[in-house]
Amino acid sequence: MKIVVVGKGGVGKTTIVANLARLLGREGLNVIAIDADPSLNLATAVGIPKEVADEAPVLFDEEEFIRSRTLLPDGFIKLNPKVDDVVEKFGIKGPDNVVVLKLGEVKKGGMRCLCPEYAFLRALLSHLIIGKKDLVIIDMVAGLEPMSRGAIRGVDLVLCVVEPSIKSLDVATKIEKFSRDIGVKKLEVVANKVRDSKDIEFIETNIGRKVFHWIPFDTSVIEADYRGVSLIDYKPGSPAITSLSALKDKILSILQHMYKSSS
Ligand SMILES: Nc1ncnc2c1ncn2[C@@H]1O[C@H](COP(=O)(O)OP(=O)(O)OP(=O)(O)O)[C@@H](O)[C@H]1O
């Protein structure tokens, strides 16, 4: 299963991806958490020590490697570049069966969707899912970069994170339209930093659809961030983790349904 987590800057994407990845890993899934945000802070949020995380290579910075795999001698791009060793080469092993891959950003302009990085990302995303026990979750760069296009198309579930603010809801509305236009199979809204039922009402009224799941405003998230540690290690019983655990169950049920209907 492939999940991509999107939303306006600062809504809580990294917090959600990191802790969901850990919770899903604990269920016995092989989780690959991809950091597609240039600020690259997913690994520490997952609980990998900062020194280890900082030392690990950033995939899209390895230009020679990407070019050697994607470019043909005549300058064309291979549609199926070899990617089977990427996780082994670049993945950082984290706790609970989670491997983090630092993707970084696509720097080139021009024909973006045809550049080697996209060809590589497409191949990578299709290759990483081999069995029912594999799950890829992507922490996407904020907003609607062209980057999102390649990564969003073909995923099983887009989780669009919002907080009770008009700006985040505007971004969500755009993401929803964009996802519909490119034929995304399933998009759900996750409300984060919720203080009371009025916040949910405000969100649902402004985006014109039901919230799939909500996570409370929780100061432990801020404290864990402050200390540069993972929330699930710092406060495993916090309200945010309890809520994320319920979200994990909803995802597992989608996953079960997906494989039942495809078999
Ligand atoms: N449920 C929550 N309760 C309180 N604070 C939260 C909650 N979730 C996230 N935060 C805080 O919001 C800020 C942004 O969170 P996070 O980095 O996860 O968001 P993001 O969407 O990944 O941001 P960016 O777009 O910058 O990558 C952090 O300071 C974090 O501590």
Ligand SMILES: [Mg+2]
């Ligand atoms: Mg982030």
